[in-house]
Amino acid sequence: MRLSRYFLPVLKETPAEAQIASHRYMLRAGMIKQAAAGIYSWLPLGWRVLKRIEDIVHQEQQRAGHIPMLMPTIQSADLWRESGRYDAYGPEMLRITDRHDRDMLFGPTNEEMITDIFRSHVSSYRDLPLTLYHIQWKFRDEVRPRFGVMRGREFYMKDGYNFDVDRDAALHAYNRHMVTYLRSYERMGLKAIPMRADSGPIGGDNTHEFLLLADTGESEVFYDSAILDLELGDRAIDFDSVEQCQAICDEWTAPYARTDETHDPALFDQVPEDRRRQSRGIEVGQIFYFGTKYSEAMGARVTNKDGEVVPVHMGSHGIGVSRLVGAIIEANHDDKGIIWPEQVTPFHCGIVNLRQGDGDCDAACERIEAALIEKGLDPLYDDRDTRAGGKFATMDLIGLPWRITVGPRGLQNGVVELTSRRTGESEEMSIDAAIDRIGQIYAAA
Amino acid sequence: MRLSRYFLPVLKETPAEAQIASHRYMLRAGMIKQAAAGIYSWLPLGWRVLKRIEDIVHQEQQRAGHIPMLMPTIQSADLWRESGRYDAYGPEMLRITDRHDRDMLFGPTNEEMITDIFRSHVSSYRDLPLTLYHIQWKFRDEVRPRFGVMRGREFYMKDGYNFDVDRDAALHAYNRHMVTYLRSYERMGLKAIPMRADSGPIGGDNTHEFLLLADTGESEVFYDSAILDLELGDRAIDFDSVEQCQAICDEWTAPYARTDETHDPALFDQVPEDRRRQSRGIEVGQIFYFGTKYSEAMGARVTNKDGEVVPVHMGSHGIGVSRLVGAIIEANHDDKGIIWPEQVTPFHCGIVNLRQGDGDCDAACERIEAALIEKGLDPLYDDRDTRAGGKFATMDLIGLPWRITVGPRGLQNGVVELTSRRTGESEEMSIDAAIDRIGQIYAAA
Numbered sequence: 001m002r003l004s005r006y007f008l009p010v011l012k013e014t015p016a017e018a019q020i021a022s023h024r025y026m027l028r029a030g031m032i033k034q035a036a037a038g039i040y041s042w043l044p045l046g047w048r049v050l051k052r053i054e055d056i057v058h059q060e061q062q063r064a065g066h067i068p069m070l071m072p073t074i075q076s077a078d079l080w081r082e083s084g085r086y087d088a089y090g091p092e093m094l095r096i097t098d099r100h101d102r103d104m105l106f107g108p109t110n111e112e113m114i115t116d117i118f119r120s121h122v123s124s125y126r127d128l129p130l131t132l133y134h135i136q137w138k139f140r141d142e143v144r145p146r147f148g149v150m151r152g153r154e155f156y157m158k159d160g161y162n163f164d165v166d167r168d169a170a171l172h173a174y175n176r177h178m179v180t181y182l183r184s185y186e187r188m189g190l191k192a193i194p195m196r197a198d199s200g201p202i203g204g205d206n207t208h209e210f211l212l213l214a215d216t217g218e219s220e221v222f223y224d225s226a227i228l229d230l231e232l233g234d235r236a237i238d239f240d241s242v243e244q245c246q247a248i249c250d251e252w253t254a255p256y257a258r259t260d261e262t263h264d265p266a267l268f269d270q271v272p273e274d275r276r277r278q279s280r281g282i283e284v285g286q287i288f289y290f291g292t293k294y295s296e297a298m299g300a301r302v303t304n305k306d307g308e309v310v311p312v313h314m315g316s317h318g319i320g321v322s323r324l325v326g327a328i329i330e331a332n333h334d335d336k337g338i339i340w341p342e343q344v345t346p347f348h349c350g351i352v353n354l355r356q357g358d359g360d361c362d363a364a365c366e367r368i369e370a371a372l373i374e375k376g377l378d379p380l381y382d383d384r385d386t387r388a389g390g391k392f393a394t395m396d397l398i399g400l401p402w403r404i405t406v407g408p409r410g411l412q413n414g415v416v417e418l419t420s421r422r423t424g425e426s427e428e429m430s431i432d433a434a435i436d437r438i439g440q441i442y443a444a445a
Numbered sequence: 446m447r448l449s450r451y452f453l454p455v456l457k458e459t460p461a462e463a464q465i466a467s468h469r470y471m472l473r474a475g476m477i478k479q480a481a482a483g484i485y486s487w488l489p490l491g492w493r494v495l496k497r498i499e500d501i502v503h504q505e506q507q508r509a510g511h512i513p514m515l516m517p518t519i520q521s522a523d524l525w526r527e528s529g530r531y532d533a534y535g536p537e538m539l540r541i542t543d544r545h546d547r548d549m550l551f552g553p554t555n556e557e558m559i560t561d562i563f564r565s566h567v568s569s570y571r572d573l574p575l576t577l578y579h580i581q582w583k584f585r586d587e588v589r590p591r592f593g594v595m596r597g598r599e600f601y602m603k604d605g606y607n608f609d610v611d612r613d614a615a616l617h618a619y620n621r622h623m624v625t626y627l628r629s630y631e632r633m634g635l636k637a638i639p640m641r642a643d644s645g646p647i648g649g650d651n652t653h654e655f656l657l658l659a660d661t662g663e664s665e666v667f668y669d670s671a672i673l674d675l676e677l678g679d680r681a682i683d684f685d686s687v688e689q690c691q692a693i694c695d696e697w698t699a700p701y702a703r704t705d706e707t708h709d710p711a712l713f714d715q716v717p718e719d720r721r722r723q724s725r726g727i728e729v730g731q732i733f734y735f736g737t738k739y740s741e742a743m744g745a746r747v748t749n750k751d752g753e754v755v756p757v758h759m760g761s762h763g764i765g766v767s768r769l770v771g772a773i774i775e776a777n778h779d780d781k782g783i784i785w786p787e788q789v790t791p792f793h794c795g796i797v798n799l800r801q802g803d804g805d806c807d808a809a810c811e812r813i814e815a816a817l818i819e820k821g822l823d824p825l826y827d828d829r830d831t832r833a834g835g836k837f838a839t840m841d842l843i844g845l846p847w848r849i850t851v852g853p854r855g856l857q858n859g860v861v862e863l864t865s866r867r868t869g870e871s872e873e874m875s876i877d878a879a880i881d882r883i884g885q886i887y888a889a890a
Contacts, residue, residue, distance in 0.1 A: 007512050007575060009566035033562055035517050036549065041562060042515040044577070050515070067452050070487040070495070072480055072599045073518060073582055074539075074551070091544045094519075096551075098598075099536045099586045104481065106519070106541075106551075117478055117486060121454035130452060132489070137518055137582065141544045153543075154517045 001347065003382045007044050010394055020216045022329035023148030025338050029398045031325075038145025038153030045398060048346035049325050050156065053188060054135055056343070057158045057319055060184040064176055064239040066131040066160055071110050073137055077103035079112040083297045094139045094153075106139035111294050111316055114161040118312065119300040125165040128302065128312070129173060133160030135321060147216075149326045150282070156322035162315045165304050167291065170313035174206055174289045175245040177317040181210055181285050182252060183232050184319065189341025190328065192284055193227055195257045206289040206315075209259065211281030214330035221281040222263050224255035224271045282327045289315040329399075338399025339422050342445035347380035348372065349438050350400040352392065354407035356385040364406045364416065364431060371435045377442055396421065402441065404434050446792065448827045452489050455839055465661045467774035468593030470783050474843045476770075483590025483598030490843060493791035494770050495601065498633060499580055501788070502603045502764055505629040509621055509684040511576040511605055516555050518582055522548035524557040528742045539584045539598075551584035556739050556761055559606040563757065564745040570610040573747065573757070574618060578605030580766060592661075594771045595727070601767035608757045610749050612736065615758035619651055619734045620690040622762040626655055626730050627697060628677050629764065634786025635773065637729055638672055640702045651734040651760075654704065656726030659775035666726040667708050669700035669716045727772045734760040774844075783844025784867050787890035792825035793817065794883050795845040797837065799852035801830040809851045809861065809876060816880045822887055841866065847886065849879050 009030040018024040026032045031046030042050055058068060074096065080086035086093075086105075094106040107113070114132060122130065135158045145153050162173035178194060185192035190212055197209040211221055230252055238244055256271050258264065259281070268276065295301065295311040302312050320327075332339045340346070349372055353365045365381055372379040380400060382391045388407075395403050405417040405426075415428040418437060429437070454475040463469040471477045476491030487495055503513060519541065525531035531538075531550075539551040552558070559577060567575065580603045590598050607618035623639060630637035635657055642654040656666055675697055683689055701716050703709065704726070713721065740746065740756035747757050765772075777784045785791070794817055798810045810826055817824040825845060827836045833852075840848050850862040850871075860873040863882060874882070 005510060007514075007566075007572075007577060030566075033565065035558060035561075036519070036521040036547075039517045039519055039521075041517060041558065043562070044512045044514045047514045047579075065450060067489045069452075069489045069492045072484045072486060074481070074484055074584065074599055076481040076484075094541065094543065096539065096541050098539065099588065102481075113480060113486065116480075117488070120478065121452075121475075132452060134492075139519065143544065154519055 001378065001380050003380060004384050006380070008394075008398070009043065010397060018148065020147050020150070020330065021333050022150060022216075022326035025329055025333060025397070025399075026148055026326065029338060032149065038142055038151070040149055040152060040154075045346050046325065049340070049344055050322060052344045052346070053321050053324050054156075054158075056187050057135065057184055057321060060180045060187065061133055061158070061160065064131075064180045066133050066180070068134065069132050070134045070136060071107070071113050073106055073139070074104050075107045075113055077105055079116055079298075080105065083112050083115075083294055085112070092140045092142065094141045107136075108138050108140045109316070109318075110134070110159055111161065111314075112298065115294045115298045115300050115314070118163055119298060122163070122312075123302055125302050125304045128163055128165050129169055131160055131162040131173060133158060133317070147326070149322045150330075152322065155320065158319040158321055160317045162317070163300075164313045165302060165310070167313055170289055170291070170315055171206070172242045172245060174287060174315050175242075175249045176239050177287045177315070178208065178249050178252070179232075179237060179239070179245050181287065181317070181319065182248070183237075185210065185212075185284070186232055187343055188324065188328065189343045190284075190331065191228055193221070193223060193257050193281070194252050195221065195223070195259050195281075196253075196262045197259060197286060198261045208253070208287055209283050210285040211259065212284050212327050212331055213279050214282050214327065215280055216330050217280035217282040219281045219283060220260040220263075221258070221279050222260075222268050223257040223277050223279070225275040225277050227252065227255040227257055282323075282330060283320075284324050284327050285317075285319040287315065287317040289313075333399070336393075337397035340399045340401055342401050342442060345399070345401050347400050348377040348402070348442055349379045350395040350403040351379050351381040352388070352395060352403060352405045353381070353383055354388050354405060356383060358408055360411050361406050361408055364411055368404055368406070368416070368431060368435060372438060375435075375439045375442075377438065402438055404438070446823065446825050448825060449829050451825070453839075453843070454488065455842060463593065465592050465595070465775065466778050467595060467661075467771035470774055470778060470842070470844075471593055471771065474783060477594065483587055483596070485594055485597060485599075490791050491770065494785070494789055495767060497789045497791070498766050498769050499601075499603075501632050502580065502629055502766060505625045505632065506578055506603070506605065509576075509625045511578050511625070513579065514577050515579045515581060516552070516558050518551055518584070519549050520552045520558055522550055524561055524743075525550065528557050528560075528739055530557070537585045537587065539586045552581075553583050553585045554761070554763075555579070555604055556606065556759075557743065560739045560743045560745050560759070563608055564743060567608070567757075568747055570747050570749045573608055573610050574614055576605055576607040576618060578603060578762075592771065594767045595775075597767065600765065603764040603766055605762045607760045607762070608745075610747060610755070610758070612758055615734055615736070615760055616651070617687045617690060619732060619760050620687075620694045621684050622732045622760070623653065623694050623697070624677075624682060624684070624690050626732065626762070626764065627693070628682075630655065630657075630729070631677055632788055633769065633773065634788045635729075635776065636673055638666070638668060638702050638726070639697050640666060640668070640704050640726075641698075641707045642704060642731060643706045653698070653732055654728050655730040656704065657729050657772045657776055658724050659727050659772065660725055661775050662725035662727040664726045664728060665705040665708075666703070666724055667705075667713050668702040668722050668724070670720045670722050672697065672700040672702055727768075727775060728765075729769050729772050730762075730764040732760065732762040734758075778844070781838075782842035785844045785846055787846050787887060790846055791843070792845050793822040793847070793887055794824045795840040795848040796824050796826040797833070797840060797848060797850045798826070798828055799833050799850060801828060803853055805856050806851050806853055809856055813849055813851070813861070813876060813880060817883060820880075820884045820887075822883065847883055849883070
């Protein structure tokens with residue numbers, strides 16, 4: 001992409017309303033624009049990050065055999081009356097009346113709707129296990145929306161629902177989801193720690209939240225630092241294997257890790273003192289096993305192997321896709337701007353032309369751009385006829401992990417400069433070497 | 446995908462409420478489920494088609510330099526008061542009051558919001574031309590939603606907006622959009638005819654609708670059959686070339702083609718009689734040039750080359766992504782079910798195992814499945830232990846363009862059967878030949 005033809009409205013000044021880094025930088029980097037309190041337009045740069053996160057979530061869900069679909073944003077109130085949540089949900093539910101005076105709502109979650117789909121079509125254990133999920137816009141009418149997309153009203157979420165014949169099968173689905181979530185976060189370049197949680201309005205006994213460590217997190221968290229050393233890497237996982245999924249969950253839930261809601265000081269004291277950590281965290285996902293809460297209320301039953309008709313066992317599982325954009329910035333920034341992990345960066349590499357209009361510089365930049373595109377990468381080439389200082393400041397602000405700087409002096413010596421946004425270190429090398437290096441970095445990412 | 450692990454709830458009976466083929470088949474093929482009047486869940490098979498159409502739209506928009514972003518579904522009423530449309534829009538607008546009693550609405554279109562984004566960030570002709578677009582859920586509170594996703598209330602639409610310094614530049618954007626739309630429909634395997642149209646509530650003088658011929662279309666259309674012979678094919682298009690875009694538009698708008706709203710019988714009589722056609726059509730897109738209607742009302746101005754501050758010239762352009770799923774079925778079905786064009790089919794090839802559990806049959810099916818996946822294709826393997834008749838009926842209903850049938854007798858002779866859904870013709874060939882043939886078909890599609 002050529003910056004001269006892109007829409008990247010960066011702001012020089014820090015918007016007064018933004019209290020945390022991610023909100024400030026998303027506004028300043030031209031990623032979002034507020035449309036109403038807690039409601040944002042995703043400008044082109046923000047949209048790219050949102051899509052990359054969405055893609056990772058889709059890939060990891062489908063790898064585990066979970067089936068994508070899409071439920072609508074607007075729901076009928078009737079289903080929520082069946083489950084009893086229409087009255088219980090409170091003022092955070094955006095209630096709507098259509099032109100025929102029917103009670104509707106903008107869905108904050110989809111347990112009722114998916115249970116209705118299930119009961120309409122499935123009646124036998126032979127069609128189980130089944131996990132359906134979607135990634136859709138949700139609405140939660142927060143009384144005080146704040147922190148940009150971190151606590152917005154309209155938000156983009158992956159929510160998935162498993163249906164199993166009994167508790168054991170459903171607990172395997174729970175574990176399977178934990179594994180898919182761990183891998184999703186890891187692929188985004190994040191350390192998200194599963195922590196035992198409260199179930200809140202979803203219900204159920206088994207639930208874990210996934211928290212990203214960040215100073216601005218809303219939750220207080222207590223954990224054993226040993227958990228930070230765990231990595232899934234690219235280990236092969238058979239998602240049908242009860243033992244394998246259980247073993248991974250055991251590995252990740254063995255070290256102490258809890259939020260203030262479930263913190264147990266006596267247990268925490270058993271962690272070796274040099275590994276005890278207290279910090280703040282941002283919730284970026286949660287998984288639940290709630291058994292037959294919705295299936296009993298709504299009559300979602302299947303025939304089991306013994307011919308008995310039993311309520312199906314369910315769980316639900318959510319990843320905050322739009323929230324993650326903010327959370328990743330909270331965990332990856334400095335005083336110049338954002339520092340994207342390679343896995344979710346909106347563009348893979350910036351190209352800065354120090355002398356736009358100079359034949360050699362222009363040709364070198366175009367050659368680098370074309371070579372990176374050839375490798376399947378998306379470079380952002382700052383081809384504007386503006387000063388170098390401004391170009392560097394923009395690249396630092398928008399946080400592309402790598403930048404290639406092309407100037408007349410370097411070209412005379414046959415070199416360009418490759419700069420890491422994270423370390424700030426620059427290295428001179430030939431054009432081909434820079435292209436190869438970027439290719440290698442992303443092949444490994 | 447293995448059918449035994451998928452969620453494909455096909456219905457044997459035709460739902461009474463469905464009046465047209467696409468609605469019937471989308472319900473019967475397990476593509477959608479009604480959630481409320483005019484509001485649908487997209488079940489897994491439907492979701493796949495929706496995504497394929499969305500992908501084509503994205504690719505063709507970005508090929509022309511149009512920039513993707515995403516605006517929210519919920520909008521503040523204030524912007525619509527600025528343009529004067531809040532009161533003008535009527536009861537089709539879903540009006541919402543939030544917990545703080547602010548007037549909101551579920552966006553039916555985004556002219557106001559995009560104009561607000563533009564005026565906040567752009568003030569010079571140097572940042573033009575600019576075309577921003579998004580693909581987002583919209584809501585139109587139809588008094589009588591009907592025909593499934595063809596005339597639903599919640600619908601998925603690509604809407605794009607161009608900003609140009611003057612009328613000439615904006616008319617080039619208009620032409621450029623016509624070209625991108627023609628190519629998008631062609632890539633979906635469709636003949637969509639641009640027809641001069643009325644502008645309705647969007648406003649403006651220049652507007653074309655794109656209509657797909659289908660007996661169940663809501664519009665009466667009159668056209669010169671010569672237009673059906675036109676093809677863009679893979680001709681290279683320079684979207685910056687005013688002449689080239691104009692020439693393509695001239696080519697497609699020269700033959701007479703109008704809806705009943707703009708029909709001119711005297712002009713139509715000048716078409717050679719053997720080429721005069723009267724038919725019905727489904728609107729699947731519309732483009733508008735409306736000049737300064739919104740920019741004047743909302744103060745979206747830029748400085749032009751002469752230093753004058755002028756209102757920006759705009760147009761908007763929509764493709765009904767969810768409606769297209771239905772429209773494609775209206776144009777592509779028979780009495781057994783859907784017949785997907787290769788370009789948008791949910792799965793590229795069905796694999797039917799006539800004797801599930803037979804070692805040779807299972808091995809052959811698995812080999813075909815693996816080979817097709819290796820080619821980057823998505824096969825749907827019916828691995829259920831059910832009767833052949835039911836398997837064939839399901840494949841015909843869901844409309845995959847190609848089917849490979851594997852049975853014990855054929856395998857003894859070293860052959861499987863390759864069947865075209867469109868022609869019904871079957872051909873026996875070796876497994877490798879069938880795999881190659883499918884590969885060739887999709888390499889060309």
